[in-house]
Amino acid sequence: MTNLKIPKCWKVSSKPHNFCAGCGYPLMYKALGYNIDELKIQNNTFVGLDIGCALLSWDFLNVDTMQTHHGRTIPVVVGLKKTKPKAVGIAIVGDGGGYAIGAQHLINARMRNEPITVIVINNAVYGMTGGQEAPTSLPGQKTSTTVAGADSHLIQGPRMLSEMLDEEVYIARTSVDNPVQMKNYIRKALEWQINNNGFSLVEVLSFCPTNWHTDAKETREFLNRMKKQYPVGEFKAAKRKPKEDASLE
Amino acid sequence: MRELLTGNDVVVRAALNAGALGYAGYPITPTTEIMTAWNSASIKDKNLRFLQTEDEMSAGFVTIGMIMGGLKAFTATGGPGNVLMQDPLNMVENMRIPFVAVIGQRGGPSTGSVIYSQQEVILTGWGGNSEGYRVVYSPMNIQELYDYTIKAFNTAWTYRFPTLVLTDGYVVKTRQEVNIYKPKKIVKSYPLLLKSEKRNPKKESNYVNLSNTFVTEEEAFEANKVLMDDLMKMKPKVVESELYKKGSINTLVIAHGLVAGAVKEAINTDGKKMKFGMLRPITLNPFPDIALKKALKGIKKIIIVESAHNQLLKLVKEALYGLNIPIKHYGRPGLGVTPEEILKLIK
Numbered sequence: 001m002t003n004l005k006i007p008k009c010w011k012v013s014s015k016p017h018n019f020c021a022g023c024g025y026p027l028m029y030k031a032l033g034y035n036i037d038e039l040k041i042q043n044n045t046f047v048g049l050d051i052g053c054a055l056l057s058w059d060f061l062n063v064d065t066m067q068t069h070h071g072r073t074i075p076v077v078v079g080l081k082k083t084k085p086k087a088v089g090i091a092i093v094g095d096g097g098g099y100a101i102g103a104q105h106l107i108n109a110r111m112r113n114e115p116i117t118v119i120v121i122n123n124a125v126y127g128m129t130g131g132q133e134a135p136t137s138l139p140g141q142k143t144s145t146t147v148a149g150a151d152s153h154l155i156q157g158p159r160m161l162s163e164m165l166d167e168e169v170y171i172a173r174t175s176v177d178n179p180v181q182m183k184n185y186i187r188k189a190l191e192w193q194i195n196n197n198g199f200s201l202v203e204v205l206s207f208c209p210t211n212w213h214t215d216a217k218e219t220r221e222f223l224n225r226m227k228k229q230y231p232v233g234e235f236k237a238a239k240r241k242p243k244e245d246a247s248l249e
Numbered sequence: 250m251r252e253l254l255t256g257n258d259v260v261v262r263a264a265l266n267a268g269a270l271g272y273a274g275y276p277i278t279p280t281t282e283i284m285t286a287w288n289s290a291s292i293k294d295k296n297l298r299f300l301q302t303e304d305e306m307s308a309g310f311v312t313i314g315m316i317m318g319g320l321k322a323f324t325a326t327g328g329p330g331n332v333l334m335q336d337p338l339n340m341v342e343n344m345r346i347p348f349v350a351v352i353g354q355r356g357g358p359s360t361g362s363v364i365y366s367q368q369e370v371i372l373t374g375w376g377g378n379s380e381g382y383r384v385v386y387s388p389m390n391i392q393e394l395y396d397y398t399i400k401a402f403n404t405a406w407t408y409r410f411p412t413l414v415l416t417d418g419y420v421v422k423t424r425q426e427v428n429i430y431k432p433k434k435i436v437k438s439y440p441l442l443l444k445s446e447k448r449n450p451k452k453e454s455n456y457v458n459l460s461n462t463f464v465t466e467e468e469a470f471e472a473n474k475v476l477m478d479d480l481m482k483m484k485p486k487v488v489e490s491e492l493y494k495k496g497s498i499n500t501l502v503i504a505h506g507l508v509a510g511a512v513k514e515a516i517n518t519d520g521k522k523m524k525f526g527m528l529r530p531i532t533l534n535p536f537p538d539i540a541l542k543k544a545l546k547g548i549k550k551i552i553i554v555e556s557a558h559n560q561l562l563k564l565v566k567e568a569l570y571g572l573n574i575p576i577k578h579y580g581r582p583g584l585g586v587t588p589e590e591i592l593k594l595i596k
Contacts, residue, residue: 013453043446048314051462059458062450064442066317066459068310069340075307079314079322082271082298084443087318108303 007033024206050097071102131211256421263398271322279418309337319440364418490537494526
């Protein structure tokens with residue numbers, strides 16, 4: 001991968017993009033775009049986009065996209081896969097769409113092992129609405145709804161989703177400051193969908209200097225703080241042997 | 250062919266005969282058996298897609314996903330499920346997705362009762378942060394449930410407005426004789442996304458990017474103007490009503506759905522003698538205001554009968570604004586209305 005070139009599936013006419021300066025979304029899109037190019041799935045990919053900052057990228061790539069209602073992206077992608085089982089379905093959601101307003105869809109899609117790929121952008125804050133607390137806000141983090149500092153309750157999405165069932169899935173967490181790993185994990189997630197016909201998810205720790213109120217150096221530092229709370233890497237499904245109930249046969 | 254079926258079974262037969270291949274839903278009385286019957290059908294026919302979702306919002310949005318791929322798909326719900334269904338319904342209104350849903354009304358408010366009422370008229374026709382960019386059919390009996398479920402798919406795929414069949418638990422849970430036929434007209438479905446795998450990747454216009462967000466107030470104004478203009482253009486083609494009378498009349502009863510069936514029976518018994526007839530809207534949205542005004546010739550009194558306090562009443566008042574004609578209202582939320590009660594009202 002070279003950073004000098006933009007992906008072939010980049011939609012040039014929609015640039016400059018709508019994200020704030022310093023946002024992590026475009027970095028994720030670069031990693032996703034390279035993978036779409038390399039896997040040659042541009043004409044067979046469908047991207048569903050959530051409300052929140054995700055909606056700003058409704059025409060970011062030259063692939064078929066559809067922006068949905070807040071939290072409802074995963075069901076739309078699930079439905080499209082029912083009609084087009086050979087298509088590659090990707091749901092791009094924020095930490096609110098994934099772990100708050102759309103959490104029931106995410107958990108149930110994982111439980112049913114729906115053959116889709118979910119990309120959750122975790123920037124520990126609600127960006128579009130101006131910096132409110134997210135389910136992933138760090139303990140003590142000052143947001144516009146936690147002016148005295150957020151409590152220590154936070155959601156460990158990848159761990160929860162990987163451990164909730166024995167069935168193998170591909171679940172990983174990466175960060176936008178590690179483009180090689182990010183591209184690699186997104187690639188594995190897409191391949192998991194294509195080859196194993198199962199559920200995959202990549203949580204991407206991302207920058208939000210606008211709502212973190214940070215300069216470049218502080219932004220990097222904040223992301224490092226996030227990594228301490230949210231370890232990057234690949235997650236394994238629980239290794240419990242499923243109990244079969246013969247009486248139900 | 251005449252068969253003895255429940256209304257819920259009839260919906261599934263109609264959907265299959267209209268070419269539907271997908272169903273996503275969440276169980277709720279009184280429409281649960283639409284889902285279970287579709288599930289049974291999908292075991293036998295591998296072309297049929299089925300998903301029991303985690304809630305009604307998901308049911309609606311999964312249905313949307315199926316439709317985007319080019320499949321005729323639908324869902325069914327009622328009561329509190331209909332409330333949640335307004336989320337996907339508002340999206341399909343904005344994005345002109347040919348979405349079909351069957352709504353089995355149950356008594357409100359809240360969890361309410363589970364079988365019967367007519368309190369979801371306004372919700373089904375105008376729910377959410379929208380302005381009623383949809384079509385709502387109100388079939389009177391099980392035969393019409395079959396006819397209008399087929400029609401709903403044709404309307405949705407012709408005009409690209411969501412189309413709903415508004416019924417109730419009495420109709421869908423009762424087993425009656427119904428004529429199951431192959432429809433003469435079936436409007437074909439087509440993919441709205443992923444139209445072809447052979448696209449020139451360099452040509453941006455080959456890719457569909459759909460948004461439902463308006464960046465400016467002016468953009469919202471323009472989008473709403475197009476929606477309303479298209480709705481008004483469609484109206485004369487889809488609006489339906491029935492004027493039912495025996496001889497000359499001076500009293501007009503207005504009712505819809507199952508209640509209209511009771512009024513019809515009352516007219517068959519004593520309509521001629523007591524000089525009353527009925528105008529029943531078959532489409533509640535768009536509302537047959539022109540047909541209603543026409544039917545008022547020689548009418549001294551209007552009686553609106555519904556299993557609700559103020560749903561049909563609201564629609565009739567709006568349609569008749571400016572006309573000075575006395576209106577009597579008989580509202581029975583949660584309760585059915587018998588032909589005997591109708592006759593008492595006329596006296």
